[in-house]
Amino acid sequence: MSNSLYDKLRTLIYDTKQREHECREYLKYAADVLFRDGGTEIKCDVEYRGHSGDSDFIVIGRAHGSGSDCIRAYLWELKAPQLFLFVEDKSSANRLFPSKDLLEAENQLLNYYDELRDSVEFRSEFGITHPSNVCMGGIIIGRDNTKVKGDMEVDKRDGLYEKAFRCRNLFYRSEIRLMLWNTILDQLLPPKLEERG
Amino acid sequence: MDRATIDQQVRDLVKRRLLRNPLDLHKYLPPILLKPDVTPFTYWSDNYFILALVDNDKKRELKKNITAYGHPFPGLIKPEHLSGSVAMRVENSRNGMLDHNSTNMFFLSLGKDCTLIVRDHTQKIKTNRGVIKYFVDLAYIVSFGYEIKPYNLLNYLDDLMAYSLKQWKSGYVK
Numbered sequence: 562m563s564n565s566l567y568d569k570l571r572t573l574i575y576d577t578k579q580r581e582h583e584c585r586e587y588l589k590y591a592a593d594v595l596f597r598d599g600g601t602e603i604k605c606d607v608e609y610r611g612h613s614g615d616s617d618f619i620v621i622g623r624a625h626g627s628g629s630d631c632i633r634a635y636l637w638e639l640k641a642p643q644l645f646l647f648v649e650d651k652s653s654a655n656r657l658f659p660s661k662d663l664l665e666a667e668n669q670l671l672n673y674y675d676e677l678r679d680s681v682e683f684r685s686e687f688g689i690t691h692p693s694n695v696c697m698g699g700i701i702i703g704r705d706n707t708k709v710k711g712d713m714e715v716d717k718r719d720g721l722y723e724k725a726f727r728c729r730n731l732f733y734r735s736e737i738r739l740m741l742w743n744t745i746l747d748q749l750l751p752p753k754l755e756e757r758g
Numbered sequence: 759m760d761r762a763t764i765d766q767q768v769r770d771l772v773k774r775r776l777l778r779n780p781l782d783l784h785k786y787l788p789p790i791l792l793k794p795d796v797t798p799f800t801y802w803s804d805n806y807f808i809l810a811l812v813d814n815d816k817k818r819e820l821k822k823n824i825t826a827y828g829h830p831f832p833g834l835i836k837p838e839h840l841s842g843s844v845a846m847r848v849e850n851s852r853n854g855m856l857d858h859n860s861t862n863m864f865f866l867s868l869g870k871d872c873t874l875i876v877r878d879h880t881q882k883i884k885t886n887r888g889v890i891k892y893f894v895d896l897a898y899i900v901s902f903g904y905e906i907k908p909y910n911l912l913n914y915l916d917d918l919m920a921y922s923l924k925q926w927k928s929g930y931v932k
Binding site: 591593594597598599600601602623624625630705719723726727735738740744747748750752 | 927
């Protein structure tokens with residue numbers, strides 16, 4: 562068990578050094594959760610070059626569109642598991658502020674999405690027939706103990722995180738999924754089959 | 759967010775992840791997902807949430823169970839206030855797959871922060887109205903706790919559905 566994909570990724574996620582690029586190698590084993598439909602033939606592509614920069618991670622697969630199958634792509638931005646999602650808002654003790662790293666990732670994702678959905682070159686490279694099949698996946702950042710930076714009681718921290726999470730969803734709805742690296746880790750768990758009773 | 763809003767989002771998620779998918783995925787899916795009248799059925803308790811995929815007949819059966827026994831799946835999850843034998847205890851367990859089980863006692867003692875997939879499960883349980891027996895084609899169970907709360911339920915459910923698809927496609931679980 563000590564050499565399993567799960568254990569290797571877990572070591573990287575809880576390392577004190579930032580291991581974003583090494584963690585990225587494990588995303589292909591969790592491609593189903595990153596391709597946000599029920600799909601087949603799911604493949605991954607890293608650092609697709611665009612005019613506004615390199616999109617970190619693209620997941621492409623066969624999905625079902627309006628009445629027929631289609632190829633769809635989901636764009637993801639990656640930040641290290643060691644980074645924080647939210648920080649204390651100095652102007653109010655009762656709310657959090659998105660971390661600089663989260664804001665940077667959101668801005669990158671929005672810009673890559675804006676560019677790639679209209680890029681004929683990008684769509685033809687992957688066989689995507691319509692711009693609406695280029696979709697925002699989300700941002701993978703942080704881990705269970707880096708949700709909030711700041712010295713505060715656990716209950717208060719959890720309450721403020723919940724509020725920040727809800728406020729963010731009001732704005733983005735579920736279009737940009739905010740994902741901790743722990744989600745990727747959970748996808749690497751082996752299936753636990755029980756014996757028949 | 760109220761439960762009715764979350765229920766609607768769950769229905770959208772089920773459509774996207776499990777029901778509206780390419781034809782070549784069908785061979786991997788549990789038969790219930792391919793039935794023309796398949797529909798999501800949700801049940802909330804203070805401590806957990808169940809999403810079952812059911813046909814019209816099963817939906818009627820579940821509604822009758824709620825009226826008769828106070829729960830759509832009597833015996834599947836042991837209520838905290840009752841004592842009795844339990845087949846399995848789970849706590850802080852993610853992406854558990856419980857397949858092809860059959861039990862005549864409480865099936866699960868459900869702790870906090872669990873996400874489970876129950877498939878092809880036969881449940882038999884003695885009630886104050888006699889012994890009942892039923893079959894669960896496919897159900898996703900999420901228990902609330904320190905990490906999982908109603909506000910982030912949808913994400914955990916999404917992850918659980920993705921995990922089930924991954925395992926079914928791998929052929930590991932038939």
